[in-house]
Amino acid sequence: MARRYLLMFIAIAVGALAIVGYRTLYPESRNILKEEAVHQLSAQLLFEHFSEENGDQFIDQAIITTGKVTEIDQQSIFLDHKVQINLLDTPHSEIQVEDYLTIKGRCIGYDDLLEIVKIDQATITN
Amino acid sequence: MVQRMAKISLVLILFLWNYQGVAQDQFIDRNGVVIFEASEELFEEVKAINSTATAVYDAETNELASLTLVRAFEFKNSLMQEHFNESYAESDQFPKAIFRGALKNFDLVGLPSAGGEVQLEGTLDFHGKVKKIQTVVNAQLVNDVLSLLGNFTVSPADFDIEIPRIVRNQIAKEVQVKFDFKLKRK
Numbered sequence: 151m152a153r154r155y156l157l158m159f160i161a162i163a164v165g166a167l168a169i170v171g172y173r174t175l176y177p178e179s180r181n182i183l184k185e186e187a188v189h190q191l192s193a194q195l196l197f198e199h200f201s202e203e204n205g206d207q208f209i210d211q212a213i214i215t216t217g218k219v220t221e222i223d224q225q226s227i228f229l230d231h232k233v234q235i236n237l238l239d240t241p242h243s244e245i246q247v248e249d250y251l252t253i254k255g256r257c258i259g260y261d262d263l264l265e266i267v268k269i270d271q272a273t274i275t276n
Numbered sequence: 277m278v279q280r281m282a283k284i285s286l287v288l289i290l291f292l293w294n295y296q297g298v299a300q301d302q303f304i305d306r307n308g309v310v311i312f313e314a315s316e317e318l319f320e321e322v323k324a325i326n327s328t329a330t331a332v333y334d335a336e337t338n339e340l341a342s343l344t345l346v347r348a349f350e351f352k353n354s355l356m357q358e359h360f361n362e363s364y365a366e367s368d369q370f371p372k373a374i375f376r377g378a379l380k381n382f383d384l385v386g387l388p389s390a391g392g393e394v395q396l397e398g399t400l401d402f403h404g405k406v407k408k409i410q411t412v413v414n415a416q417l418v419n420d421v422l423s424l425l426g427n428f429t430v431s432p433a434d435f436d437i438e439i440p441r442i443v444r445n446q447i448a449k450e451v452q453v454k455f456d457f458k459l460k461r462k
Contacts, residue, residue, distance in 0.1 A: 179354045209371060210347050210361075225307040225327075234306060236328060259345040259371050263330050264306065268345060270328055 182256045182271045183238075185212040193217030193267075197232035200260035200267050208257040214275065216252045219245060227251075228266075236270040245274075252276035301335040303422045303459035310344050310373075311454045314432075319446040324349035324360065331457040333422060335384045340396065340424070342375040342457070364437050365403060373402040377409065384417065391416030396426060403435040420461040427454040 188211040191199075196215050199205040217229030222242050226234045235253055245251070255272025308329035314322045329344040346367040351357040361367040377398015396413045399406050413426035429450050432439055439447050 175353075175355060177354050206368070206371075209368070223306075234328075236307070258328065258348040261330050261343055261345070262372075263332055263341055263343045264304070266306075268328055268348070270348060 180256070180271075182212045183254060183273050187212050187214040187254055190214040193229035193233040196257075197230070197267050201265065205257075205260055205267070209259050211257055212254065213257050213269070214252060214254045215269070216250065216276075219247050219249045219251055222247060229253075232265075233267045233269060234261075235272045236268075237272050237274070240274050250276075302462045303333040303335065304462050305329075305331040305457045305459040308342065308344075308455065308457040310342075312349075312451050313454075314448040314451040316446055316448050320356075321352065322356065322447055324351045324357070326350070329455070329457075331424070331455075331459055333379075333424070333457075333459050338379045338382050340375070340377055340379060340398070342455070344373040346371055346373055346402075364432070364439075370403045373400065375400050375409065379413070379415070382415070384422070387415060387417050389417075391423070396424075400430070403437055405435045407434045422457075422459045422461070424455070424457045424459065427452060429453070 189208055190213065193215050194217065196205070196208065196213070199208065215229065215233060217233060219227055219229060220231045221228040222245060224242070226236050227242065227245055228234055229251065235255060237253075237255075252275050253269070253272045254275050255269040258268045258270055260267055307327055308331045310326045310329045312324055316322075326344050326349045328348045329342055331340065331342040333340045346365050347361060349357070349360065349365075351360065375398055377396055380395040380397055382394045391414055393412050394415045395410070397408075397410050400409050407430060409428050409430075411426050411428040413424050416423045429452055431449055431451060432447070433449075
């Protein structure tokens with residue numbers, strides 16, 4: 151009887167270790183929407199931080215930004231001409247130029263070629 | 277006075293004409309795809325995709341520039357992504373990979389509608405190091421969208437990236453880089 155309990159204990163322990171090991175080696179991907187936003191600021195101000203070479207603090211952070219939609223293309227929308235937003239799943243047909251949007255997403259950095267800030271994994275929150 | 281005004285107007289018209297000409301010859305992709313793969317057989321896939329690369333092509337000069345934000349490379353395994361950013365690419369210190377080059381002996385107007393192969397030469401600036409790149413790209417122009425599809429090979433050593441001994445046999449010495457740009461005429 152005692153041997154049976156011991157075997158059961160070992161099986162459970164090995165199973166638990168396997169789960170912990172798997173979760174350590176293959177952690178879940180980030181869910182930006184669930185993360186608390188580290189910064190909240192207007193699209194214009196976000197752009198100004200980067201253009202003045204003071205934007206490193208935003209890179210790879212979950213941020214909330216607000217601005218007017220100035221362009222919509224197949225994959226992105228643009229706030230105030232200066233911030234490119236790649237939405238996770240909102241259809242672009244639901245958005246119109248001139249809309250004021252608040253979005254939460256991950257800031258991936260500043261594009262010197264086009265002088266725009268890029269945000270991905272974004273969700274509209276207003 | 278009238279003559280002077282006419283001269284100024286002419287200069288202004290010529291300037292605007294020229295400006296418009298240059299502007300029309302630019303092609304831009306803001307969501308270009310760049311993929312790199314350094315997988316070894318029998319080991320976990322080492323592959324990342326970036327779908328937010330910028331590429332700008334100037335048909336007047338044949339120059340092509342591309343900027344990839346390193347943090348936007350996505351791996352299947354998020355732990356691998358973390359290691360890539362922190363230990364190998366050091367993305368906080370070197371957040372961008374920039375290619376600057378030109379399409380050689382290329383004439384956009386003479387490009388066959390079925391597309392053609394074009395020589396691309398330039399430099400890739402990544403992780404604080406610059407490497408010369410020479411490759412052949414497949415170019416095709418359809419309805420004001422220029423597709424540039426190509427690949428080249430680099431090595432971690434080219435960019436001063438040291439692979440720790442413990443994972444050395446799991447990461448290929450040659451890294452395949454593929455790019456797929458769909459540049460729209462502006």
